[in-house]
Amino acid sequence: MATLDKDLLALQEMRDAVKNANAAQAIYMQYSQQQVDTIVKAVADAAFKEAERLAKMAVEETGMGVWNHKKIKNEVASRDLYEDIKDLKTVGVVGFDRAKKVTEIASPFGVVAGIIPTTNPTSTAIFKAMISLKTRNALVVSPHPYAVKCTKEALDVCRIAAEKAGAPEGLLQCLTMSSMEATQQLMKHRDIHLILATGGGALVKAAYSSGKPAYGVGPGNVPAYIEKSANVVKAVRQLVQSKSFDNGTICATEQAIVVDKAVAQQVMAELKKNNAYIVNDEEKVKMEQLISPTPGKVNPKIVGRSATHIAQVAGITVPDNTKVIIGVETMIGKNIPFSLEKLSPIFALYIVEDSVEAKQVMIDLLNIGGRGHTCSIHTENAALAEQFAVDLPVSRFIVNSLSSIGAVGGTTGLAPSFTLGCGTFGGNITSDNVTARHLINIKRMAYGTKDVDVPEPLVEATSVVEAVLAQEPTVDAATVQQIVEQVLKQISSQNK
Structure with missing residues (x-):
């Protein structure tokens, strides 16, 4: 029995994940603010409850870090983040300036590609799921090859909680086959609308060169x-x-x-x-x-x-x-x-x-x-x-x-975040702690507030003569007769 190529399987998994995420996001973008907030609260509670188990999984799989410290990171990514974004308006009209008569309207990006590092695999997955859900986006996560199991488990905790709270199935997707080719193709996929890249310099550079809008973060020293x-x-x-x-x-x-x-x-x-x-x-x-x-x-x-x-x-x-x-x-x-x-x-x-x-x-x-x-x-x-x-x-x-x-x-x-922008100092588009507000487009409806009389075009001085000559004659017959009589009188007096 022939075995299928692993890279081909990984590419197919990625394409299926993006397809399913897009279908789910089309449904989710019709949800109300109340429905969205109910889902986000459920996910925050579920992830906070599982913070210790996920932390231990991360240390066991990667061999990195301290589990009770990772537990704190998971708690920050769930409870602390929720407290920071819970009152943020992300659906419909989100702002109105009465004086300027400008209305602000939130619109989701679509499907977000989330690249997850091995150093913070579970907390970053929770964080990106939370801010994506809050803004009516779907999320496709690509874990680090050394942290696939714990990253997928963290996202599953979020996914199950979200679906129980009413989210459409398929909104949160996790790739499992650890393929660099699949990750690179994910970032270039036509149905990916934003990249959230947290990882090494090469990965961030790949995100920025993918042709997609991207939040990539540089290294710290x-x-x-x-x-x-x-x-x-x-x-x-x-x-x-x-x-x-x-x-x-x-x-x-x-x-x-x-x-x-x-x-x-x-x-x-x-x-x-x-x-x-x-x-x-x-x-x-x-x-x-x-x-x-x-x-x-x-x-x-x-x-x-x-x-x-x-x-x-x-x-x-x-x-x-x-x-x-x-x-x-x-x-x-x-x-x-x-x-x-x-x-x-x-x-x-x-x-x-x-x-x-x-x-x-x-x-x-x-x-x-x-x-x-x-x-x-x-x-x-x-x-x-x-x-x-x-x-x-x-x-x-x-x-x-x-x-x-x-x-x-x-x-x-500072805003709770596991994606810390470095600004143009570090080749990034933002210097912010990236959070939910970075994942929405703000449309603006503006009423007219001033009446302006648009003046007629001024004629160039050099064309005045041409303009006069181009006009139709406006002299009537009586005027012509009067001019003729004056000319005849002038001739007669000259001949005397």
């Missing part, structure tokens, strides 16, 4: 500055918590600590108190070889792994309670492993003279990867924090909080 006025004890505690959260898999997680020389010794002491391990010169070389065996590229085997696991692989002995590994660094570049985005509980630490040098170090770190994403600062100097936010090429600037959770809206007032 987040520098965190501990300024001399900071509450050092609190700052260090938050940095270690943030960096070890889900083993550093959130793209907004801090990658380098930049610390004023005036408080450097205190910072080093606090880091050790918070179970950070600072490597010596010999150990640093071993870590560099593990972080980036190929210059400029991070070893995927360290992504989302614990500090103790990474140390063991590197051949370094660290205490069992070690949360993060730190290498003191002075250089920045693609060929300097500690200065890269490591997506693991590994920090670079830079000691600077003052805020002027700190700003330059942060810019240099962003320039090798991470422009437009996120920075953080720990300071009691509000004016300095504002000036840094103005000057640095980032879309989010987190002050006195955990960047990893703060940037996604967990500990700040």
Whole structure:
């Protein structure tokens, strides 16, 4: 019995998914705001309830992260997101300016292609399902090859809840055959109307070059500055918590600590108190070889792994309670492993003279990867924090909080999101935390508010003579007779 080609099967699965999603979306776009909101609430409740089970599935399948941290991410993607978008109007008339007589009307995009990363497979699937459902769009999800089962399960939880609450069948689709060809063809499919791409740089570039509208997000290489006025004890505690959260898999997680020389010794002491391990010169070389065996590229085997696991692989002995590994660094570049985005509980630490040098170090770190994403600062100097936010090429600037959770809206007032735009700094179309409002077209109906008399066209001066000559004669017979008599009289008088 002949076996069918896997890639062909994957392409057929994708085409069927898009077809079914389109059919379901055509029905769903007729739903009222109340019907939509009932469905979104049901999905949020179901995903929140399953947050722990899905988190454990993700860790088991990918080997990345910490399950109780992923549980928090699932909760943010369901409950916190719901609280943020529940009152957003996404159906019919959504706004009216009485003075200008302009009415705003929401219209869905259609079918969204959602690309899901291996680092946050379940939370990102829940997030994209929620914002798609809220805006009357359908969603076709393409999971990372290493996270197919948990991503599909997360989407199934959402799908079943949505259908029980009245959503049409087929609105949420998940590809299961892990084909890069199918994913690329999905992004180019004529019946896909928007791409939500969360993943590596190559994938985001593919999304932007697909010919479709796309929200793609760039990498983060987040520098965190501990300024001399900071509450050092609190700052260090938050940095270690943030960096070890889900083993550093959130793209907004801090990658380098930049610390004023005036408080450097205190910072080093606090880091050790918070179970950070600072490597010596010999150990640093071993870590560099593990972080980036190929210059400029991070070893995927360290992504989302614990500090103790990474140390063991590197051949370094660290205490069992070690949360993060730190290498003191002075250089920045693609060929300097500690200065890269490591997506693991590994920090670079830079000691600077003052805020002027700190700003330059942060810019240099962003320039090798991470422009437009996120920075953080720990300071009691509000004016300095504002000036840094103005000057640095980032879309989010987190002050006195955990960047990893703060940037996604967990500990700040930012919109809860697992797709963080980097603006034109990072080659993205938006600098926002992408959410439901980014998935609707706003049509505008405008009444006339001013009466305008449109003047007749002015005749060019050079054509006046031509215009006069072109006119029909208007002299009557009596006038002609009068002219003739005058001429005859003039001739007669001349002959006398």
